Amino acid sequence: MAHTSPSALSDIASSADAPVQPTPAFSPLYQQIKGLILQSLQAGEWKPGEAIPSEMDLAARYRVSQGTVRKAIDDLAAENLVVRRQGKGTFVATHSEQHVQYRFLKLMPDSGDQDSEGPAQRQIVDCKRLRASAEVARALALRSGDAVLQVRRILSFGGVPTILEDLWLPGAAFKGLSAEQMAGYQGPTYAMFEVEFGVRMVRAEEKIRAIAADAQQAQLLQVPPGTPLLSVERVAYTYNDIPMELRRGVYRTDTHHYRNALS
Amino acid sequence: MAHTSPSALSDIASSADAPVQPTPAFSPLYQQIKGLILQSLQAGEWKPGEAIPSEMDLAARYRVSQGTVRKAIDDLAAENLVVRRQGKGTFVATHSEQHVQYRFLKLMPDSGDQDSEGPAQRQIVDCKRLRASAEVARALALRSGDAVLQVRRILSFGGVPTILEDLWLPGAAFKGLSAEQMAGYQGPTYAMFEVEFGVRMVRAEEKIRAIAADAQQAQLLQVPPGTPLLSVERVAYTYNDIPMELRRGVYRTDTHHYRNALS
C-alpha cells in the first residue's frame, strides 16, 4: 500500500471518474498525517503544554506505521509546533514554561548573557479599542474599520526603558483584553495569549529599519530626539498562516543589539 | 548491531578495559556517519556544486544501512551543507548557481520583489593588507598583529549607494586577494571565495544596531550626516565553526529593509 492513500484517509479525487487535476497534487502519506495532526492542534484537541498521543497510538488511529507518524511529527517538531521529549512523550509547544522564553525577542544585552538582566519590566502606556486603519487591516487580513485593540507599552531592562512598542490585535479574537491583563501577567505576552484567548503564535516576520527618534519616542525612551533607533515591524501568525498581531517597536540599541543567526 | 559502533568505525573506548568515561559520550551511528561525511566535505573530497556519492554507495563505504546514511544526509541538508535533488543526487551546497543567491543578504527592497532590481553594483573603495587589531583578532580567532586583509566597498541598487561595508579576512587563507578580484567577479562574493580560495562560508551571526551616519559614511552613501543607518556586524564561519570573515556594514533603510523570519 506504500505511497497510495491509506484505508483511513479519503484521498482527494480517489474515485475513477474524478476530474483530472493538471497537477496530480501527490502528497506523501506522512504529509497527510501531518495535516491531520495539525487540524487537531488547531482545533485544540490537545492544549499547549499537554502531551499528544504516543506515536503508536497515532499510528493506530490513522492506520499507518509508526515510522510514518514519526516523520510527520519530525516535521512538526522542526517547525516548533511540537516538542519531543525522550522517554516522556511529544508535547504541544507553548510560549509558557518553554525553556527558551521570549523566543521571538532577538534583542540581547551587549554583555552577552542572554538574561542575566532577568525579565523585562512592562509598563502599559495605553490600551484601547479602535477601528482598523487601512494599513492595520491589510496586515491583519481584516477589513478597514473592523474592531482592533491597540496596546502601547514600554519594556525596560534594569530600569532602563529600551523598547517602545504598539500592538494591534484583532478585536474579535481578543475580546475583553484589558490593560490590567497585559500588565499583570507573569511571563511572555504570547503565553498570556495562549492561556487567556487560546491564540498561539507560531511564526512571525519582521522588517527592520533605522529611524530617528521623534519627540514622543524620545520622551518615552528617555533619549534625546533624533537618536537612532531600531524600528521593528512584526506580523505574527497562528496556525494556517493567519495573522493575529501587528507589532511596531522601536528599540534602543546603545546597550542592546538585535541578534540574528544566518544559515 | 543496532545502536552500537559498526564494524567500519573504531568507536572511542571500544575495548573492554578502556578507561571509563564519566559521560558515555554515546553518539548515534548516523551522527558518526555525518561526521565522516563532514570530514570529506572539509577535506574537499567533493567540491562545491559536485555530487557526493549516492546513498547506496555511502552505505556500502561505511558498512551501514541506506537508512542510516539517509538520516546523516538529512541532517547535513537541514544545515544547508548539502542539497538533495530527487532523481539526480546529493550535491555539495555552493554560493554559486544556488537558486537562492545572496543567501546571507537580508536586505530587501520595500517593493517586495526580492530581486526585481537585479544584482547589486559593487564598487571597491579600498583593499589593503594590515595587522589585526585586538578587536578584529578576537572576532577571527587570530592573534593581534596577524596579517589580515581589509576591503571596503559600496553596494548600490539601481544606482543608489545602499550598503557601505568593511570586510576583514585572515591573511593566511586569502593570500593574494586583490581589489580587481573583488570587483571583477560576477555573482556573490562568497562564491568567489569558494572558487578562488576554497573557503566555503557555512553560517554567520549578525549583530544589528541603529547608528547615525558619520561624515565619511554620509558622503559615501550620499545621505546627510546624522541619517539613521542600520549597523550590521557579521561573523561568517566555515566548517567546524572556524570564523573566516568579519564584516561591518551600514545599510540605508529608506528604500530597503532588513527582513527576518522568526519561527
Place this chain on the structure above:
DNA sequence: CAGTGGTCTAGACCACACT
C-alpha cells in the same frame, strides 16, 4: 531503461523517565 532520492513498512533493540 537504470540510477537516484523519496516513501512506507515491520520488526528489533537502545536510552530515558516514571513508578
Place this chain on the structure above:
DNA sequence: GTGTGGTCTAGACCACTGC
C-alpha cells in the same frame, strides 16, 4: 518494569532525471 521517543536494519515500491 512499562511506556515513551530514538536508532538501526532490510526490503519493497514510487517519483523523478537522464540516457
